[in-house]
Amino acid sequence: LDANEGDVMDLLQIASELLNEDETSSGQSDLIAKTSQIATTQATTSIERGIEVIGYLCSKTQVKEELAYGFKCGLNAKQTTLERLVEVANAPCAGESISAYALATTFDLIAVSNETLRKEAFEGKEISMEQYDELQLLGKTEEEKEQTPKTPDDTPKSVEERIHRLANANVPRAMVKLMDGASETTIEKLTVGLNRIAIDASVRGLLIQQGVLSACIKIEEVQNPSDIQKNTWRQARQCVAKLLVTTNPSMLTTSQRIGAIKPLIQLIRDSDASDLQHFESLLAITNLAS
Numbered sequence: 001l002d003a004n005e006g007d008v009m010d011l012l013q014i015a016s017e018l019l020n021e022d023e024t025s026s027g028q029s030d031l032i033a034k035t036s037q038i039a040t041t042q043a044t045t046s047i048e049r050g051i052e053v054i055g056y057l058c059s060k061t062q063v064k065e066e067l068a069y070g071f072k073c074g075l076n077a078k079q080t081t082l083e084r085l086v087e088v089a090n091a092p093c094a095g096e097s098i099s100a101y102a103l104a105t106t107f108d109l110i111a112v113s114n115e116t117l118r119k120e121a122f123e124g125k126e127i128s129m130e131q132y133d134e135l136q137l138l139g140k141t142e143e144e145k146e147q148t149p150k151t152p153d154d155t156p157k158s159v160e161e162r163i164h165r166l167a168n169a170n171v172p173r174a175m176v177k178l179m180d181g182a183s184e185t186t187i188e189k190l191t192v193g194l195n196r197i198a199i200d201a202s203v204r205g206l207l208i209q210q211g212v213l214s215a216c217i218k219i220e221e222v223q224n225p226s227d228i229q230k231n232t233w234r235q236a237r238q239c240v241a242k243l244l245v246t247t248n249p250s251m252l253t254t255s256q257r258i259g260a261i262k263p264l265i266q267l268i269r270d271s272d273a274s275d276l277q278h279f280e281s282l283l284a285i286t287n288l289a290s
Helices: 005-020 026-038 046-057 061-068 081-089 100-110 114-121 129-138 142-147 156-168 171-178 184-197 201-209 212-217 227-245 254-269 275-289
Strands: none
Touching (some): 005 046, 005 081, 046 081, 061 156, 081 171, 100 156, 100 171, 114 129, 171 212, 212 254
């Protein structure tokens, strides 16, 4: 997204307004034109267009922070933009809508830093992110090197605070609801996002209360799975593991305790799972056995 800070905030403002009403003022036609270029041609309503634009804007740390900290489209707005997104995600058949993937993407991106996304993009590659950055620096002038940010603009503490706010805004519950009738790619994005939120041990109790554990346990294998489905299972099982590493088993229902065993064993046996996924699943199964 090539836009300065002012343009980004203008776009967020317009997108938030589109979530709440069918039309915006004619004086904002230039900004509406910009949202038309960002949103896909499949977006047919103002709400769908607004959701797609917000999902696109969430590649910016500033937008993630604004949404997490209660951005509103106006002083008289009854809801924050995040509350409105949660409301839309909780609507009947939301998972079947064309906006489902954009909603899942928005919730996922708020819970992660761009630095982490960059690191993930280099996983399994012949070159690491650090090596790539070093090579990039070799081709820059001294002036360009001085303009290169020395530290990421999004800290782990900032991500942690956003995760807290997502959990308290019932975003995990909305993500679970969004799974109903959703496509393979949307469900994959939702499980990735829930896995990110579950990283923070302090909100795991809230996630279990909001149905995340039960939802991840219910994601079953199918015959001849696609790569997307395989990753979805692995993400769901890791989320189960994360939630149960620190949760007192006596606080779970019998069906949750018994139901969690199968996905944990499957993750332990998964030869394609990472060392971290194996480790977390082993810790979780040990905690359940205690």
